[in-house]
Amino acid sequence: MTRLVTFADGTTVPALGQGTWELGDDPAWRDEEQQALARGIDLGMTLIDTAELYGDGRSERLVGEVVADRRDEVFLVSKVRPENASEMKMMLACEKSLERLGVERLDLYLLHWEGNVPLEETVEAFRDLVDEGMIARWGVSNLDLRAMEQLMEIEGGEDCAANQLLYNLASRGVEFDLLPWMQARDMPMMAYSPLGRGELLEQPLIRDIANRHSASPAQVALAAVLRHDGVIAIPKARSVEHVEANADALEIQFDLEDLERLDEAFRAPNHAVPLDII
Numbered sequence: 536m537t538r539l540v541t542f543a544d545g546t547t548v549p550a551l552g553q554g555t556w557e558l559g560d561d562p563a564w565r566d567e568e569q570q571a572l573a574r575g576i577d578l579g580m581t582l583i584d585t586a587e588l589y590g591d592g593r594s595e596r597l598v599g600e601v602v603a604d605r606r607d608e609v610f611l612v613s614k615v616r617p618e619n620a621s622e623m624k625m626m627l628a629c630e631k632s633l634e635r636l637g638v639e640r641l642d643l644y645l646l647h648w649e650g651n652v653p654l655e656e657t658v659e660a661f662r663d664l665v666d667e668g669m670i671a672r673w674g675v676s677n678l679d680l681r682a683m684e685q686l687m688e689i690e691g692g693e694d695c696a697a698n699q700l701l702y703n704l705a706s707r708g709v710e711f712d713l714l715p716w717m718q719a720r721d722m723p724m725m726a727y728s729p730l731g732r733g734e735l736l737e738q739p740l741i742r743d744i745a746n747r748h749s750a751s752p753a754q755v756a757l758a759a760v761l762r763h764d765g766v767i768a769i770p771k772a773r774s775v776e777h778v779e780a781n782a783d784a785l786e787i788q789f790d791l792e793d794l795e796r797l798d799e800a801f802r803a804p805n806h807a808v809p810l811d812i813i
């Protein structure tokens with residue numbers, strides 16, 4: 536089942552994409568990782584998330600090899616390090632990402648997290664890249680509600696297409712304020728570490744609900760995140776088997792009992808909490 540999420544500019548992407556942190560780091564896994572990513576694309580998980588930070592460019596290179604002959608099938612997201620998010624440095628950083636990926640343009644370029652460069656300057660630098668045709672759109676990552684409100688005050692800030700945030704069953708703070716705020720602006724939320732980096736998959740309740748649905752714990756964790764409108768999940772998997780399982784996550788239809796048990800075990804806060812970050 537394919538579910539789509541729509542950006543404010545009308546562009547649609549699949550709600551289930553693929554993360555790539557740590558892919559490309561271990562040469563022994565390279566072939567398997569490439570096959571896994573390629574299989575994910577075959578199965579419709581065509582949004583691929585990477586970053587210049589990941590393996591110091593190794594992740595981008597691996598992604599580049601996988602998409603070399605299928606650029607038009609994928610929606611490529613990369614991220615700029617905060618120290619490169621200035622007028623002076625962002626263009627070069629983006630050029631290097633494009634080179635490693637072997638593409639002419641990114642579909643989405645994110646500020647990895649807020650550092651010392653003022654957001655005003657970062658927005659200007661993003662706009663230059665859009666003007667140059669190097670990126671189709673830009674967004675941010677790890678920005679809390681206050682920072683997002685500040686961003687909206689900046690000229691051009693309202694063009695921010697997405698915010699990538701830590702979001703999984705064990706970390707639901709964004710549901711209280713940031714997610715509704717983003718939904719009201721048609722700004723998709725990219726949920727990173729949707730499987731809690733694998734730790735959630737050992738939780739007895741998640742395993743139990745998975746068994747009830749003849750599903751896997753990863754599918755339950757992903758389906759829980761994707762219950763909400765405007766959420767894109769980017770699980771990382773380095774085996775074809777895991778990718779194939781993840782691709783079927785949206786087949787799960789939770790019943791009321793499942794939802795009550797999940798909400799009881801993994802409570803969403805009823806007040807504002809500081810943003811969780813990895």
Ligand code: NDP
Nearest residue numbers: 554555556727728729730731732733753770771772773777
């Ligand atoms: P995830 O929550 O996606 O968990 C990854 C772990 O889950 C791996 O150990 C993986 O194992 C395992 N796994 C995946 N699928 C299955 C499955 N079907 N069954 C069993 N185990 C499974 O962790 P990440 O932290 O990697 O988050 C996903 C992506 O989000 C990153 O890769 C990155 O692209 C992005 N991210 C962004 C951040 C930011 O600051 N913007 C911060 C952190 C992540 P295996 O690899 O062996 O398949």
